Amino acid sequence: MTGNMLAGRTWTFGDNINTDLMLPGPLLLASEADQRRAVFSANRPGWVDQVQVGDMIVGGLNYGMGSSRPAARSLRNCGIRALIADSINGLFFRNAVNFGLLALECPGVRAAFTEGQTAEITLEDFTVRNRETGAVLKALPVPQMLLDMTLGGGLYPHLEREGLIAPR
């Protein structure tokens, strides 16, 4: 049961967090390292220096609206283990799958967490638990095909194994 439990310290954000906040336009064609340093620079300067590997993001409604740019990759490069939000933009969710960032839609999650509290995710039943308050919420199930892709590191490793793109 605990074999598939992930836990992490949470950072909370509001509704409609857009891709340009995670990956600003001027950095669109920069290196991954430079893109990582720019995450949330407009709305939360300094965050990239505080976030630690294994942390999680708790967002509100419509998380990740905007561009097809690989903003999910930047979050993963910041060490983010999972994103849990009240709802997630469909294109951002695709890119989360593409780049191996676990992303769960969990109605009510934003209100259930105060920043710094620890979230526990159990993938067997898609539950999210607040370790401090004990509150348990139900996330929307992710189809197995997409979950496998996410946990397998995303789409590129798959395409490499299939011989469709060259390894890098």
Add this chain to the structure above:
Amino acid sequence: MGMTIVEKIFARASGQTQVRAGDLVVVEVDCAVMLDMSFHKHQRREILKLHDPDKVVIAFDHMVPAPDKDSAEGHAYGRGFARRFGIKRLHDVGAEQGISHAIVADRAYALPGTVLVCSDSHTCASGAFNCAARGIGNPDLIAALTTGKTWYRVGETIRYDLHGALRPGVSAKDLFLHLAGTYGHHTNQNVEFGGVGLASLPIDARRTIAAMGAELSAEFATFECDDLLVDYVEARNPAPFTPVAPDPDAVYAERRAIDLAAMTPLVALPDAVIRNSVPVAEVAHERIDQAFIGSCANGTLSDLAEAARVIKGHRVAPGVRLIVTPATQATYTAALKAGYVETLVEAGAVVTSATCGACFGGHMGVVGPGETCITASTRNFKGRMGDPSARIFMASPATVAASAVAGHIVDAGELAAGV
């Protein structure tokens, strides 16, 4: 059980008889569009096989003409890629240049009833063509290019039934600002447009609305097909196509009736469009540094015509930069022949070649610290068009052109009336 337009397209493209909200579908892709961004050294992966080169379109659009050496290198790589795989539909810098979604419209590569993908969020613009078109990620695009397939989680659909007609001076952008302001985000939902008012909306207006579907955070923004669309497509693309109408008993999460005649000019305040629209008069005091008209949403010939109509006989205010970017070079040429470009340039506007440039803060119209911009483009996110301290208001081409003349935000009707 009845199906919506995209559900029917997915049923056909996935070989199923029934698709409904909540399904995960794997569909055949009819057209896959690559951008210059697909070939940039920090984005590209070396593709070893293509499923079908004849289903591929390449449009260099974000960084054209190349503003830096890395972009130039990416373009060269892309040209080599097109040669290597025998891709015929390459839209390079020159007469066939343009923003991918507008190229797909100009050439009617987006056929009614088909599935189209591209690694840009505004791919939904082709929903104007009764096409299941959606932006996907770059890895997704490579998967579609190499396997011929992609996946979708099918969302529920909100149906907008249009009636009446927009009044003169009110545009499709104002309709979008009304929808975003009134109904907010449509995360994980499709939007479908139809009804008796559809016939009053020119194809260009439908393209604006469909492109802005991304800003509703919608999945697919799809229009019904009518005679106007059939004629438009047949005049541009000899390929056969089968339009898809929703079933009479299609299941919608909600149906919303929209009276086009009730729309009025609106402005979105900076940083967001979701529930952020106000009447133009409410922000009429706001002084501006830059005004921009362009992008896949507002770089159509109709948009340029509207800007020229508003600005004719006036001059851009001192201290204001008006930048106008036609969405394709073909549109640029048409605007030139119609006299719109002359009107705009004589009034003090800078008309650039076709590119996504200023809309995404890339080049040819980037805004600086503390500046205020009013834009008829796709997004007004914080930092979108340049410095994060800049404020970006969003409005129709008419409102933007009028504001460029006044030096502050103003309703085009008031400018014309000399108020």
